Amino acid sequence: MNAELLRILFETTLATSVAALLVLALRRLLMPRLGASVVYALWALVPVAGLAMLVPAPEAVPAPMMLAARIGALSPVAARAAQPETFAWTSFATALWAAGALATAMLFAWQQRRFQRRLAGSLPHGEGLRLARGSEGLPAVVGLLRPRIVLPADFETRYDAGERELILCHERIHVARRDLWANAVAATLRALFWFNPLLHYAAWRFRRDQELACDERVVARHPHRRRDYAGAMLKTQMAGSSLPVGCHWQASTPLKERIAMLKEHAPKPMRSMAGAAVVSLLLLGGGYTAWAAQPEKPQAWPALPGAENTDYSARIEFSADGGKPARFFAYKRFGETFTMVDAAGQGQPTIVATVQPVTFEGKLAFDVDMRIIEDGETIARPRLVARNGETASVRQGKERNGKFVGISVAFQVAARDANAALQQARPFAPAERTQKLTTASGAQVEIASKNMNPPRYPVAAAQQGISGKVLLVVDVAADGSVRGAEIEKSEPAGVFDAATLEAVKQWKFEPAFENGKPVAGRVRVPVDFTVEKEDGAGGVVPGSAG
Known part of the structure; x- marks a missing residue:
């Protein structure tokens, strides 16, 4: 379960990160051409990419049911005993992620609660409106299920009638677009992917684009009142604290950028239609790409008779x-x-x-x-x-x-x-970590031990025309040198043992590798002693027997 959760977490992190990078790259290109509303809508690509990774991937078609399959060549000198897999790292990683997600969620809850505590004692001020006792960060929209607009205590005196109308228009656009739900999704993603700094930066940029898109809508409805709207912005007291699920006037959203946006012309219908088409294509294409990029999932277990x-x-x-x-x-x-x-x-x-x-x-x-x-x-x-x-x-x-x-x-x-x-x-009782023996063929011995000197053929055995075999068990150090050797089997017994043990001290082997590093191991080396009948000379062939 832990491994599956970490796999999903990795895949969704990758998908949301790529989507965020794509939006960050496109926003500069699209903002002056299609407007802030199109850029704001484009941020939906991030959660869409994450959700696409949760849709079941295409199933891999396995090989037909059989108990035989071709296996590639195995280097026997490097073969080693494998230890049982442990699951401690997956449990630790899962616990660490859960702790981080919980801590981030608690931080957001504390920020939300702190902001809303300052609104205690607010009074009704018309339909869907509340008048607070303070002014910092207000006006604001709060309440995910029942959104309400909270106005500063001096709302009636700080703004003139025209400015009040524009401010209320701005906040009502937030409510109509359900921006609080978008902010709740952003906060959820930040909590789930608390370890990803890119997502936190993207969320900050998303909130800025949200305000720019709202300003664009206000100007589109009141194209001849840009100066009044800019004046209302300058009179608003920005909030230094964060409101994770809500819409308020943040100090992190530069007024210079927002006022500059007021100079832009409202999007024309054709440009709005083009923007909607671009967003739709990117959302569909991005979601499908994220889904299709998933690794194939193994096919479900087949039902077989018996x-x-x-x-x-x-x-x-x-x-x-x-x-x-x-x-x-x-x-x-x-x-x-x-x-x-x-x-x-x-x-x-x-x-x-x-x-x-x-x-x-x-x-x-x-x-x-x-x-x-x-x-x-x-x-x-x-x-x-x-x-x-x-x-x-x-x-x-x-x-x-x-x-x-x-x-x-x-x-x-x-x-x-x-x-x-x-x-x-x-x-479960883990087996002791023992070095497993491997048998090296003649060719492998020649490659692995280039410095090997063959044993001297015993004179008496050569004179009598005796041939034989010796099977050595050699302890090989991590540097390939010989640490020790013993005779496992010899034919005839005792005839060629001494000569073989004397020679093996000079041999050099290619060591086994574990996790990319050389390690000590044991290897079986068969050695043949043969007498050539033609001239009576003896010869030694290391590794020719198996």
Whole structure:
């Protein structure tokens, strides 16, 4: 759940940020040509882009149901044991976001409450009007559900009759356009995306454009009273404090910019129609673009015959060497082994997996134990933990020249009956972090250990024409040097052991990589001792056996 919430948060943050940048870029172009009202309407693109990301994305069409898929080559020297995924970071990030959103919402509530406390004791002053005891930040429109215009205490004496008419016209336009609802949406977005400074700046710019659009409407209705309207602005006492859900005369809205706007001609009908068309196209196009840009969502679980007799369904996705992932579904019982083999028959690794229910942090999860097999040898034992219905992933391989070489496997497991699975679940016990053995082929040994010197062929064995094999287990340090070695198997026993152990001290390997950094590991190295029959000379071929 936490991971899904963070994904939605990331996608909506990206969409609203791009939309805000687009509006900020277009407003300078459109303001002198189409007017402030068009620019103000264009700000709707920000919430529209965010909402578009919540509309379900197109579903990805998975590969046909099968338990075989081609897997790309895996570098065995770099293969390593994978640790179970932990969920602490998602829980922490979710808690941090929730705390920030709550703190921002509380700040806005306090600002709203502080402003409205100053209006206590206001008196009725006509239909929809209240006369306050103070003057700062007034006149203003407050009340989301029942908007009312609050006038300053000296409204009748500060303004003449013509100015009062223009002031009331301004405030009634706010009410008619439902600007308080627009401000409530802006405050909500700021609380949800409190961590995004771009959105806070965009909200400040949005409020300024809101006032400019309102001024434009007033001038359009009273084109010959621009001077009176400018005089009314100069007489108004601006508010230093913020009103998150309301419309008031803010000090942050420069009078110079507003008075300059009064010099502009009122938009003509054709320009207004063109502006409406531009806004509509941008809203529709922007919303669709944000929706279409979402990553494909996996297709819903398919219904298959016999699925009711299984314990869980698994959506499995894996890729080789960073390529396009292959997807398929499996329906199995807990503890039942299933195999993903190379369907193309090209000798690629095979993945064998089992799934068991466990409890992780007090909740149902699944322990996915995998074996990666190449040439009949287990080269790695990745293990991961996936919560019920959530995705966990692991990578086996290394970074080479800035590109990942290896395989990536992701599991999403869902229990058919979560309660029944929880009854079977055992507490999850992380396995000790052990270095898994890998088997290096001859070519890989030659590449990985360029400084390798072959063992000396024992004289007695060469004279007697004895050939043999030695299987070494080598401890490789992070710098590729040899820290130790032992004989795992030798044929004939004891004949070639000493020569092999003496030589391995001089070898140099390419180390394994983890998170882009070299790490220590263990590797199996087969060494063949052969006698050439033609001239009786002995030869050593490291890594030719497997």
